[in-house]
Amino acid sequence: MKYTSFDLIQKAIAEGTSVVEIVNYFLSKIEEHKDLNAFLEVFKSSALEQAQKIDEKIKNKTAGRLAGMVIGIKDNLAYKNHKVSASSKILDGFESIYTATAIQRLLDEDAIIIGRLNCDEFAMGSSNENSAYGNVLNPINKDYVPGGSSGGSAVAVAAGLCTASLGSDTGGSIRQPASFTGIVGYKPTYGTISRYGLLAYASSFDQIGPFATNVKDVALLTDVMSGKDDFDSTVAQIENHNISIIPIKKPLKIAYIKDSLENEGLDVEIKSKIEKFIDNLKSEGHIVEPVEFSYLNQMVPTYYVLTTAEASSNLARYTGVHYGRLAKNVVGVEDTYKKSRSEGFGTEVKRRIMLGTFVLSHGYYDAYYTKAQKVRRIIQNATNDILKSYDAILLPTTPSTAFKINGVKDPISMYLQDIFTVQANLAGNPAISLPIGQHSNGLPFGVQLIGKHFEESTLLSISDYLLNK
Ligand code: GLN
Numbered sequence: 001m002k003y004t005s006f007d008l009i010q011k012a013i014a015e016g017t018s019v020v021e022i023v024n025y026f027l028s029k030i031e032e033h034k035d036l037n038a039f040l041e042v043f044k045s046s047a048l049e050q051a052q053k054i055d056e057k058i059k060n061k062t063a064g065r066l067a068g069m070v071i072g073i074k075d076n077l078a079y080k081n082h083k084v085s086a087s088s089k090i091l092d093g094f095e096s097i098y099t100a101t102a103i104q105r106l107l108d109e110d111a112i113i114i115g116r117l118n119c120d121e122f123a124m125g126s127s128n129e130n131s132a133y134g135n136v137l138n139p140i141n142k143d144y145v146p147g148g149s150s151g152g153s154a155v156a157v158a159a160g161l162c163t164a165s166l167g168s169d170t171g172g173s174i175r176q177p178a179s180f181t182g183i184v185g186y187k188p189t190y191g192t193i194s195r196y197g198l199l200a201y202a203s204s205f206d207q208i209g210p211f212a213t214n215v216k217d218v219a220l221l222t223d224v225m226s227g228k229d230d231f232d233s234t235v236a237q238i239e240n241h242n243i244s245i246i247p248i249k250k251p252l253k254i255a256y257i258k259d260s261l262e263n264e265g266l267d268v269e270i271k272s273k274i275e276k277f278i279d280n281l282k283s284e285g286h287i288v289e290p291v292e293f294s295y296l297n298q299m300v301p302t303y304y305v306l307t308t309a310e311a312s313s314n315l316a317r318y319t320g321v322h323y324g325r326l327a328k329n330v331v332g333v334e335d336t337y338k339k340s341r342s343e344g345f346g347t348e349v350k351r352r353i354m355l356g357t358f359v360l361s362h363g364y365y366d367a368y369y370t371k372a373q374k375v376r377r378i379i380q381n382a383t384n385d386i387l388k389s390y391d392a393i394l395l396p397t398t399p400s401t402a403f404k405i406n407g408v409k410d411p412i413s414m415y416l417q418d419i420f421t422v423q424a425n426l427a428g429n430p431a432i433s434l435p436i437g438q439h440s441n442g443l444p445f446g447v448q449l450i451g452k453h454f455e456e457s458t459l460l461s462i463s464d465y466l467l468n469k
Pocket residue numbers: 123124125126148149168169170171172173174201307418
């Protein structure tokens with residue numbers, strides 16, 4: 001594998017390699033690994049066109065901070081004049097008429113967008129098996145899922161088909177596939193990166209973030225993409241932000257949630273590897289202590305009440321009339337909506353729209369939606385209370401390593417895959433998955449760190465230290 005970090009790209013460019021050559025290398029790798037089904041579309045002509053322009057800029061010494069960085073984007077991010085489908089049939093044929101703020105900022109710094117990546121339909125899932133365009137295969141063992149919902153984004157980086165990629169994380173969709181494929185996946189604090197141009201799933205949870213092989217690239221990309229945006233009022237109004245790897249204060253003070261390590265669903269080998277990781281940190285002089293957090297069992301239900309409620313509202317716009325696919329032989333408004341939605345949405349998306357509509361319905365609203373909002377606040381407060389005394393919270397990213405394709409059949413078991421990742425989305429905190437080990441089954445897995453609100457540099461610097469020490 002070549003050009004697996006931005007450092008290596010910059011080195012190659014300094015030694016005379018052109019950006020066009022780098023793009024051509026990745027185009028051939030994508031072709032070679034077509035069977036993984038990571039890319040839904042390769043933007044060959046726009047990527048090569050962009051590469052030529054950047055080569056000129058490099059000659060003239062006017063190139064931006066990301067000159068030569070080749071990035072794949074999850075298929076729920078808008079890029080003008082390019083298709084976007086959220087891996088759903090309902091957006092079949094739809095082309096973006098504008099570019100997401102996050103993508104625009106990458107382009108402005110001379111990154112190259114090489115294609116759009118397969119994912120679970122509307123980012124709903126943990127295995128990429130909910131895509132209307134087929135499964136994505138885990139490159140480490142092709143019988144296994146890559147995780148989801150940003151499965152294509154994780155695989156593209158893990159298999160060396162691009163240097164970095166973007167995903168979105170509503171309940172773990174960046175961290176979980178990063179863990180399943182052995183790379184770094186980062187969900188910034190809610191409100192760090194504009195969601196303008198991200199096809200909404202659950203707007204109070206959704207956050208765009210990067211995948212890469214190392215933390216330095218993750219920090220660089222987050223820095224470029226973040227910052228206030230007139231098109232998204234939920235972005236924090238932080239002037240002159242600077243997200244980078246900084247020297248860390250040692251000893252680190254890290255909390256780990258006792259209940260998560262003692263959770264019966266946690267694979268024993270992952271548990272013991274994380275315990276060893278903790279013991280190592282302690283022997284190096286860091287303070288790592290168990291803390292109580294008694295809401296582990298409330299987390300997944302709260303998450304699924306609130307996100308399905310938001311999804312049922314967000315997905316109401318897909319009627320077949322405004323965008324994408326219109327059903328054939330329809331008569332009148334009701335028939336048009338019904339047939340277009342019935343044919344266009346997949347089973348999991350339909351399940352969630354129905355669940356969400358139910359929890360928001362008259363008579364049930366208070367019992368489910370309002371109650372879940374209250375639990376969310378309790379989880380937020382409890383998380384922030386821990387972080388008042390610690391630099392970060394350490395926990396597993398996933399209960400197990402990647403599972404076999406078709407290995408998890410019922411929806412509830414699939415939802416429980418998210419048990420360790422949804423806390424950061426419920427609370428809004430930044431969280432990262434770092435590849436720390438290989439299981440005896442040959443598959444990788446990650447450890448997760450949750451940081452303080454808007455202290456991206458601290459969390460990333462601790463992560464960089466932990467990964468490289
Ligand atoms: N697996 C979770 C879900 O299905 C997370 C998805 C995500 O983060 N987009 O909702």
